[in-house]
Amino acid sequence: MGMTVVEKILARASGIPSVKAGDVVEPKVDFAMSHENTALVMNQFQEIYQGTGITPEIWDPQKIGIIFDHRVPAESPKTASNQKKIREFVAANAIAKFHDIRGDVGGICHQVLPENGYVRPGNVVVGTDSHTTSHGALGAFAFGIGATEMASVWALGAVLNVEVPATIKVNVKGKFKKYVGPKDLILDIIGILTAEGANFKVIEFHGPTIKEMSTSGRLAICNMAVEAGATSGIVPADRETVRYLLKEARVRGKIEMVKPDKDAVYEQVIDIDVSTLEPQIACPHTVDNVKPINEVKGVRVNQIVIGSCTNGRLDDLAIAAMILKDKKIAQGTRMLIFPASARIFNQALTKGYIGTFMKAGAVVMNSGCGPCLGVHEGALGDGEVALSTTNRNFKGRMGNPKSEVYLCSPSVAAASALTGIITDPRIWQRLFIHLATIFPPTLSIPAAIWQLFCRPKRRNLHSPTSTI
Amino acid sequence: MATVLPTETPQFAFADINDLNDLLKSKQVPAGSIIVGGKNFGCGSSREQAVSALKGYELILVAKNFARIFLQNSINLGLQTVTCPTFVAVNDDIVEITPTVVVNVTSGKSFPVIPLPEARRAIVEAGGLIPYTRKRVMAKARVS
Numbered sequence: 388m389g390m391t392v393v394e395k396i397l398a399r400a401s402g403i404p405s406v407k408a409g410d411v412v413e414p415k416v417d418f419a420m421s422h423e424n425t426a427l428v429m430n431q432f433q434e435i436y437q438g439t440g441i442t443p444e445i446w447d448p449q450k451i452g453i454i455f456d457h458r459v460p461a462e463s464p465k466t467a468s469n470q471k472k473i474r475e476f477v478a479a480n481a482i483a484k485f486h487d488i489r490g491d492v493g494g495i496c497h498q499v500l501p502e503n504g505y506v507r508p509g510n511v512v513v514g515t516d517s518h519t520t521s522h523g524a525l526g527a528f529a530f531g532i533g534a535t536e537m538a539s540v541w542a543l544g545a546v547l548n549v550e551v552p553a554t555i556k557v558n559v560k561g562k563f564k565k566y567v568g569p570k571d572l573i574l575d576i577i578g579i580l581t582a583e584g585a586n587f588k589v590i591e592f593h594g595p596t597i598k599e600m601s602t603s604g605r606l607a608i609c610n611m612a613v614e615a616g617a618t619s620g621i622v623p624a625d626r627e628t629v630r631y632l633l634k635e636a637r638v639r640g641k642i643e644m645v646k647p648d649k650d651a652v653y654e655q656v657i658d659i660d661v662s663t664l665e666p667q668i669a670c671p672h673t674v675d676n677v678k679p680i681n682e683v684k685g686v687r688v689n690q691i692v693i694g695s696c697t698n699g700r701l702d703d704l705a706i707a708a709m710i711l712k713d714k715k716i717a718q719g720t721r722m723l724i725f726p727a728s729a730r731i732f733n734q735a736l737t738k739g740y741i742g743t744f745m746k747a748g749a750v751v752m753n754s755g756c757g758p759c760l761g762v763h764e765g766a767l768g769d770g771e772v773a774l775s776t777t778n779r780n781f782k783g784r785m786g787n788p789k790s791e792v793y794l795c796s797p798s799v800a801a802a803s804a805l806t807g808i809i810t811d812p813r814i815w816q817r818l819f820i821h822l823a824t825i826f827p828p829t830l831s832i833p834a835a836i837w838q839l840f841c842r843p844k845r846r847n848l849h850s851p852t853s854t855i
Numbered sequence: 856m857a858t859v860l861p862t863e864t865p866q867f868a869f870a871d872i873n874d875l876n877d878l879l880k881s882k883q884v885p886a887g888s889i890i891v892g893g894k895n896f897g898c899g900s901s902r903e904q905a906v907s908a909l910k911g912y913e914l915i916l917v918a919k920n921f922a923r924i925f926l927q928n929s930i931n932l933g934l935q936t937v938t939c940p941t942f943v944a945v946n947d948d949i950v951e952i953t954p955t956v957v958v959n960v961t962s963g964k965s966f967p968v969i970p971l972p973e974a975r976r977a978i979v980e981a982g983g984l985i986p987y988t989r990k991r992v993m994a995k996a997r998v999s
Contacts, residue, residue: 411972411973411974434985435985435989435992436992439992517899533902533903533928533932534903535903535928535931535932535985538985538988539984539987539988542988542992543988543992543995547978547987547988548975548977548978550974582895583894583920586920586922587923616895616898616923618923779899
C-alpha cells in the first residue's frame, strides 16, 4: 500500500519500512526549534534529570535552533531577564543556531529557519510554537509541541509516541485573479474545513496552482494549516523547493525530494479552483469565520497590520508598497508594518519599500511577532477594529478582549489603509485610476472622497463558533 | 509565553468566561471539579500554560473532543482529560468517571468515552512525560 509524504517521512525517521495512519511511532528529530519559551523548556529539561544522578545533556546541539521573536526587544525586566537566562544557556551548551535580537540575522522563527536552510525536505521538525506547521512548505513534516515535550526531545532526540496522522489531500488548480493570492486560498480552505476539520490530520497540498506558487506563498498556506486544526501542512518538495534552498537559503549539496506514492491513501480529497476565488476575510473572533470581502467591505478600521510569520515576506511587502506608493494612509487609521525577518527588512530597504511605507504614513517596526499576539506592542483600544495579515483573531489576540480583529491578505490590508475601511483592492484600483486623473496632485483627496461616498455599512456582530 | 513557569499562576484560565475565571481565582471551585467543554477544546497556541493553569486548579476536563496540541500537553503534564462526544450535564451535577463511561449521577444517564490510544496511556500511567522520559534516559544511561 502506498504512503503519503508524511507517512514516508515518519517511516524513515522511525527506522521502519512503512507506516500507515494510526500507527504509533518514535521518529528521530532533524531540527528542534524554540523561541523565548526556551526558558520553560530549560526548566522541564532539568526536571527530567532530577534525582537520576545523570548530568543533563542535549542530544545534539547542532540540531537545536533558538530564535528570539515573541517579545523583541524585551518590553519588561522580567522578559529581559528570561532572555538573559536563555543566552547563558545557549553559550554553555554551544548552541550555534541561536538568533538573538539583531538587525542582520534576527527575525521570526518561521522565517529564520527557512531562510537559513535549517529545514530540508523529508526532515522531521518540531517547534514549541503552533505555527511550526509553516515548515511543511519545504517538504518537511513540521509540527508544534509543548515545552515539556521539547524537553523530552532535547534529552532523547526523538518525539515519543507520535500517532501517524491521516492526510487530507487538497488539489488546487486555476490562476489567481489579480490581488488574490495564497492567503485568500488558505482562508477559504479554513472556512471549508472549520477550525477542527483537520484536527490530528495533515493537509497535503497539490496541483498546478501550488506548483506555480513561490515558497513564500507556500509558507503562508502551511503556516495557517494549524488554524484548521491540522498537525501540519505540507507541500511535497519540487523544483521550486530546490530553487529556494539553493538560491535564497544558500544551501549547498544535494537536496533530496520526498514525494508521496501514487497509490497513497488519503482520508479526504478536496479540489479547489482558485480562478473564481475572491479576496477572503476571517471575521471576529474565530479564524474559520471566513467571508468573501463583499460581505464585510466597508467596516471601519482603526489599525492595519502587515507582517508576521504568515505574511511578512518580501512579496507581501512588495504588493503593499505597490498599492501605497505615493499615496497617504487615511486619517484616523494607523498602519503598522513588521517584516518577518531582518534579512527581509534589509531587502525591503534596498528595494525602497520601507521608504514608500513611511512616506505613506505607516510605522515600520523591527522584525518579530509584534502586534500579532498583543503582548508586546501595537495593542488595540476598547472597541477598536484591526485588519491584519496575521494568522489569529481570537478574542483578545491583539491585547484587548474588547477589540476585534479581521484577517486578510497584504493587498486587502494595503488598499484598506488608504480608505480606512475594509476595501476590495480591485475596486480600489479602478477608483483610484479614475479619481487620480481628476485630482493628480494630491492623491489623499480621492481617499477622502472614497470615505464620503462609501459610508461604512452597519457592523455585523459575529458570534464565536468554537470553544476558547 | 516563556514568562509563566509552572509554579506561577497565569492571569486567567479562560479567555472569555470571566465568571468562571473569578470563581477559580477566589478558590470557589473545589479540587476535583469537572469542567465540561464543547468541541475542539483548547484550540490555538502550543503554550503549555493553558494546561498548567487548569492543572493548578486540579480540574478534570470532559469535552466532545480536544485540539491536538492541548490534548498532547494535557497527557504530558498529567491533566486528566476525558473525550466524551455525547456528554450532557448542567452546573452542580454529580459526575462519575470510569475508563469506559462518564456517568451523570444526577440525571442517571451514562455516556461512552473514547479511550486514549495505548501508547498515550503509557505516558498517563507513568504520571506524565517527565517521569516517562526520565525512565528512558536512565535506561539509556545503563546501556551505555
